[in-house]
Amino acid sequence: MNLVAFQTIVIKEITRWTRIWTQTLLPPAITMTLYFVIFGNLIGSRVGEMDGFGYMEYIVPGLIMMSVITNSYGNVVSSFFSSKYQRSIEEMMVSPVSNWVILAGYVGGGVLRGLFTGLIVTIVASFFVDLQIHNFWVVISVVLLTSILFAIGGLINAVFAKKFDDVAIVPTFILTPLTYLGGVFYSISLLPEFWQGVSKLNPIIYMVNAFRFGFLGKSDIQIGIAFAIILVFIAILTSFAMYLLNRGIGLRA
C-alpha cells in the first residue's frame, strides 16, 4: 500500500472541505441548531418522554448520526464526481496509485468530514442537553463504521453519476427518507407491529439505534445485529466499488 499516496488524497480532500467550509461545515451546524431549538425545546417539551428519556436527549444521537451520514456520503459523491467532471481524476488514473488507495483516500476524506461534522453537532447539542455517554466504544465504533459505509456509498454514486443532478438523487430520494424513517425522531416501538417489521428492513434503523445505545444504553434492536449488518454492508459496497474502479466504469472510455 502506497501510504504517501493515501495521505495525499486524504489531505487533498480535507483541503477541499475546509476551503468551502461555508458549504460543508456551517450548514449542518445551523440546521442542527434549528432542530434542537424547534424539536428539542419548543415541541419536545410537549412530546414528553420517549423510551424513558427527555425528547431532546432521545433525538440527539440520531441527529448526530444523520449529519455524519449525510456529510460522509455528500463529501465523497461531490468530490469524486467533480474530479470526474473536471477530469482531474486523470491525475490519479495516469499515476501508479492503486484503486484500493483511491477508494481508501476518498473514503478517508469523507469519513473525516463526517466525523468532524458529527463533532460540531455534538458540541451544538451540548448547549441544549446534558450529554451522557453510556458506552464510549460503541459510540465511536458505530459512528466510524457507519461513516465508512456511507462514504463508500457516495463513491459508488459518483461513479454512476453523469451530471450534477445525479449527485443529489440518492441523498434526496433514498437517504433522507430512510434516515427520517430510521428512528431518529421516534422509537419504532411506538409503531404498529406491521410497521415495526417494515422499519427493520431499513438498515439505518440499526445504525441509529446502535449509536443511541452508546449514549443512552437503550435500543430498539440488538447491538450485535447492528454491527453485523453494518459490516456486511461495508463488505458488499467495498467489493462493488472496487469492481467499478477496476473496470474503469464511468472513468475510462
Next chain:
Amino acid sequence: MTKALSIKDLYKTYDNGTQALKGINLEVEQGDFFALLGPNGAGKSTAIGIICSLVNKSSGQVEVFGHDIDKNLAAAKTQLGLVPQEFNFNMFEGVEQIIVQQAGYYGISRKEAKKRAQPLLEQLGLWDKRDAQSRELSGGMKRRLMIARGLIHEPKLLILDEPTAGVDIELRRSMWEFMQELNREKKTTIVLTTHYLEEAESLCRNIAIINHGEIAENTSMKALLAKLDLETFVLDTTGLPATMPKINGYDVRVRDETCIEVDVHKGDGVNGVFEELSKQGITVLSMRNKANRLEELFVRLVENPHGEAKS
C-alpha cells in the same frame, strides 16, 4: 535495447462504434524525440489515452520500457509522464498544490515534492503563481503547469499531446528549448503531437503519421524530408515583364506583378532560376519556401494515405 515505447496491433473501437485505431504498430527508441502527427480525429489522443490508461484498448499490446500495461501497469506508469491535450485540473486547486499532489500519487513525500517543485516551476515561469488557483492562470500558463505536473516524478518517457496549442510564438520557442534541453540533458524520451509541422520538423528526429486510425508513414525526419522531390519557392522581385518568359526546366507561375512561384525538382538546384532571371534583368528581392517542407509532405500523405509521397 528495450524500446521506450512499443505498440503492437493496437485497435480501439469506442462504445458508439467509432473505430479510432485500426491496428497501429509503433516503436520509439530510448532517448528519441518523436513526432506523432495526423489530422484532427486521426486517433492520436486515443493512442496516447491507451498508453496512459485513460482509455481502454479493444485489443493489442503496449509496452513502456519493456513493461506490458496489461501485466505490469504500475511499473509502466512510473516511467510515464503525460501532458494531455485538454486542461484537466481541478480549477480550485493551487499551482503548487497540484504539483505536490501529483508527486504524492507516485509515492514522493511532500517535502521532497516541494523541493522538486520549486526549480521546475521557476524554469517554467510559474513560481510567482505557485499560490494561484489553476483557474486564475492564462491558457499558456495552464499548458506550462501541465508540463510541470507531467515531469514532477521525473518520467523516462514524456508524452505531450499538442503542448503548444494556443501558445504565443515567444512562449512556444521557450517551450521548444525546454523540451530539447530535457531530451538532451536528462535523456528523457519525448513523444509529441502537434499541428505545427514546423515544430515537428525542428524538434523531432523520428516521425509517425497517423491517418484514419492507421499509420501512414513511420520513419526518420531526414528520410521523410528526403522524399520531398519537389519544392515550391516564392520569389519577390522588383518587377516582372508583361509576359513572363519560361525558365528552362522549371515550372513558373505568376502570383502578382512582382511575385512568382517556381517548382524546383530535387537535384536541380535553384541556381538555374537565378541565372535565367538575371539574364532577363529581373532582380529577386527575397525567396522563401511556399510551405514548410514537412507540411507539403503531410498534406500529400494525408490526402493519399496508402500512396507514397509523390509530386
